[in-house]
Amino acid sequence: MTTATAESAATLAPQAYKSDYKPIWCPGCGDYSVLSAFTKAFATLGLRPEELVVVSGIGCSSRIPAYLTSYGFHGVHGRALAAATGLKLARPDLTVVVAGGDGDGYSIGGNHFLHACRRNVDMTYVVMDNHVYGMTKGQPSPTTEPDWVSKLSPAGTGVRVFHPLVIALAAGANFIARAFSGDPNGLAAILAEAIRAPGFSFVEVLSPCVTYRPEQRGWKQEVRPAPVGPTDDPARAARRILTDDGFNLGVLYRGNRKPYQPPVGKGTAGVADLEKGFEL
Amino acid sequence: MSAKKAPAKAGARPKRKPALRLSVVKAARPSAAAAVHTMNELMAYAYALELEASERYAEFAEAMAAHNNREVAELFRKLARIEHRHAEQILEDMGWTEPPAPPSTGYRWEGPEGPETADTAALHYLMQPYHALEIALHNERRAHRFFNGLAKSATTDKIRRAALGMAAEEAEHVRLIEDWMKRTPPPEPHWDYDPDPPRYVD
Numbered sequence: 373m374t375t376a377t378a379e380s381a382a383t384l385a386p387q388a389y390k391s392d393y394k395p396i397w398c399p400g401c402g403d404y405s406v407l408s409a410f411t412k413a414f415a416t417l418g419l420r421p422e423e424l425v426v427v428s429g430i431g432c433s434s435r436i437p438a439y440l441t442s443y444g445f446h447g448v449h450g451r452a453l454a455a456a457t458g459l460k461l462a463r464p465d466l467t468v469v470v471a472g473g474d475g476d477g478y479s480i481g482g483n484h485f486l487h488a489c490r491r492n493v494d495m496t497y498v499v500m501d502n503h504v505y506g507m508t509k510g511q512p513s514p515t516t517e518p519d520w521v522s523k524l525s526p527a528g529t530g531v532r533v534f535h536p537l538v539i540a541l542a543a544g545a546n547f548i549a550r551a552f553s554g555d556p557n558g559l560a561a562i563l564a565e566a567i568r569a570p571g572f573s574f575v576e577v578l579s580p581c582v583t584y585r586p587e588q589r590g591w592k593q594e595v596r597p598a599p600v601g602p603t604d605d606p607a608r609a610a611r612r613i614l615t616d617d618g619f620n621l622g623v624l625y626r627g628n629r630k631p632y633q634p635p636v637g638k639g640t641a642g643v644a645d646l647e648k649g650f651e652l
Numbered sequence: 653m654s655a656k657k658a659p660a661k662a663g664a665r666p667k668r669k670p671a672l673r674l675s676v677v678k679a680a681r682p683s684a685a686a687a688v689h690t691m692n693e694l695m696a697y698a699y700a701l702e703l704e705a706s707e708r709y710a711e712f713a714e715a716m717a718a719h720n721n722r723e724v725a726e727l728f729r730k731l732a733r734i735e736h737r738h739a740e741q742i743l744e745d746m747g748w749t750e751p752p753a754p755p756s757t758g759y760r761w762e763g764p765e766g767p768e769t770a771d772t773a774a775l776h777y778l779m780q781p782y783h784a785l786e787i788a789l790h791n792e793r794r795a796h797r798f799f800n801g802l803a804k805s806a807t808t809d810k811i812r813r814a815a816l817g818m819a820a821e822e823a824e825h826v827r828l829i830e831d832w833m834k835r836t837p838p839p840e841p842h843w844d845y846d847p848d849p850p851r852y853v854d
Contacts, residue, residue: 398850399715399775408711509850554772555764580773583850589773 386411389421393438398506400589402553402579403433406500409553410440410469412560417467417567424467427456429476432507433500433579436471450481453488453497460495461634467567468495475505478514478534485536489543489572494631496566496573499536500553502581502588510584522584536576537613541606541625546571548609548625550618552595553579558621565623571631578619591619598622687805694802694811696752698818699742700759701798703751705768705791706735712775712784719777727784735768762801767794778846780839789829796822 389411397403414424424442428434430449437444443466447455452470460468477485477499488497503520505511512525514534521528540548547569551559559577566573578595580588598620603609609625688694709732716725743751761767768791776783799819806812 394714394718396718397715399712399719399721399777399779400773402772404711404715405772552764556772557758558764582773582776592771592773 384415384418384420386415389414389441391439391441395435395439397432397435398581398583400580400582401432402502402577402581402588403436403500405553405556406433406471406498406559406577406579407436407439409551409556409559409563410436410471410498412556413563413567414442416560416564419467419567423465424469425456425459425463427452427459427468427470429472429481430507431473431476431505432581433471433473434476450476450479450484452476453481453484456495457488457491457493460493464494469567470495470497472497472499473506473513474499474501474503474515474534474536475511475513478536482514482534486539486543489540489545489574491632492544492546492571492629494570494572496563496569496575498563498566498575498577500577500579501536502579502585504581504584506581506584535614537574537624538610540574541610541613544572544629545574545625546627546629546631547573547623548613549573549575549623550598550621551575551577552591552621553577554592554595555621562623569626571627571629594619595621598624602626604628687807688802688811688815689807691811691814692746692752693755694814694818695742695746696754697759697802698799699739699748699752700754701766701768701795702735702739702742704766705770706732706739708769708772709735712770715775716777716779721777721779723781724779724784727781731784731788762794762798767798768792776844778844780837780843782833782836782839783843785829785833785836789826789833792822792825792829796826798822 386408390407395404395407410426414421419442421440421442425445426437426440426442427445427447428437429447429452434446434452437446445452445455445459452472456468456470460466472481477497485497488495501515503513503515503517505513510522510524512520512522512529515536516525516529516533518530518532519528537548537550547566549562549566551562553559562575566575578588578591580591582589594617596619598612598616600612602623602625603612604626606625606627612620613624688697709728713725713728713732716722716728743749746752759766770787770791774787796819799815799822803812803815803819806815
């Protein structure tokens with residue numbers, strides 16, 4: 373993340389990060405709390421809105437940049453990480469946070485997810501996972517349980533679920549956490565920690581879709597703090613993540629890979645050189 | 653080939669499912685409750701509790717307004733104003749010119765949030781005023797229990813008396829909400845029926 377100035381740290385309250393646009397998520401949607409947690413985390417870190425960019429793809433949760441006063445980019449479905457990577461490399465002085473949902477991030481953007489973890493560019497990816505495509509009316513997503521039956525999947529998908537945390541770990545993400553929208557204060561603390569952590573930070577937020585998955589209202593009874601603290605040992609982290617039931621909350625892995633830095637020096641073309649290459 | 657649905661008879665009433673039960677879900681594993689040692693600490697807890705409740709009700713009001721449920725939006729706005737007044741009153745009573753700093757370890761509630769803060773998933777776009785009051789009642793009862801718990805774990809008589817005073821205030825709020833509910837029509841049997849529902853799932 374970008375280091376906040378002493379002046380900025382003293383001044384902004386969470387409310388200062390909320391734009392005048394009112395969210396139009398369904399009442400009861402977990403994404404309201406994620407928005408609130410974003411603002412709390414930014415205030416905790418003393419980031420000014422102009423030092424911050426929130427990039428998103430498509431989906432209910434991807435509306436989030438509009439509701440914030442920071443810079444924002446509501447991009448193409450599944451391509452938020454690609455846009456954010458380019459942005460961070462071009463403007464390393466900015467703090468870059470990427471937001472989206474499980475369909476956008478793990479299906480349409482699945483390949484970008486793998487390579488963003490692998491590149492380890494210094495940014496934070498927050499996925500609001502509700503195990504369903506909400507915006508397009510309830511189709512199964514990569515994290516939907518194989519036996520979830522609906523009119524759009526009358527016999528369930530029968531396909532095993534995508535396991536984002538262990539995949540992120542295997543692909544090289546440097547910070548991995550799971551949080552719950554029903555605990556906005558805990559979520560805000562995890563987001564702040566993720567943004568502070570160097571390299572690619574991945575936070576999966578269990579964020580209920582009360583319209584298409586009303587049973588997710590019960591997640592509040594399922595979640596609990598992870599029984600042990602974060603580890604920097606990928607093998608141990610993998611074992612823990614693979615053997616939990618998906619409801620352990622907290623920072624699960626904190627690695628020590630150096631964030632990617634673009635090579636600078638000989639051979640790096642300036643803008644004028646690049647323009648020359650396109651001359652007719 | 654997909655099975656064809658038999659056409660509905662003209663004038664037939666659509667079959668309705670039982671209405672959703674909008675119950676407030678408790679956290680499974682509440683964390684240890686706070687123990688306070690000074691009056692300032694106690695009142696900081698009280699302030700944080702009221703402010704957080706006010707902010708949540710205000711968020712709820714916005715969500716309901718966005719879905720054109722004006723009656724419930726107005727009720728949540730009213731609840732937000734009431735809780736905000738309580739928070740302001742604490743500042744005034746304590747002579748604080750600005751909100752108190754939280755304890756260095758953060759506030760320790762019995763759940764993830766303050767006892768008067770409504771569950772984020774407790775809403776439904778078709779909910780009725782009675783449902784909103786049920787949420788408020790649950791929160792006030794929880795706040796009452798919270799202050800009674802603080803009184804039990806108080807380390808001085810002064811703090812115990814003050815915590816019991818706060819508990820008594822919350823008990824009064826419980827009574828006021830109960831009275832309010834008596835004047836409010838209970839939800840209609842199929843209050844969540846939507847002839848053009850957003851969901852295709854059963």
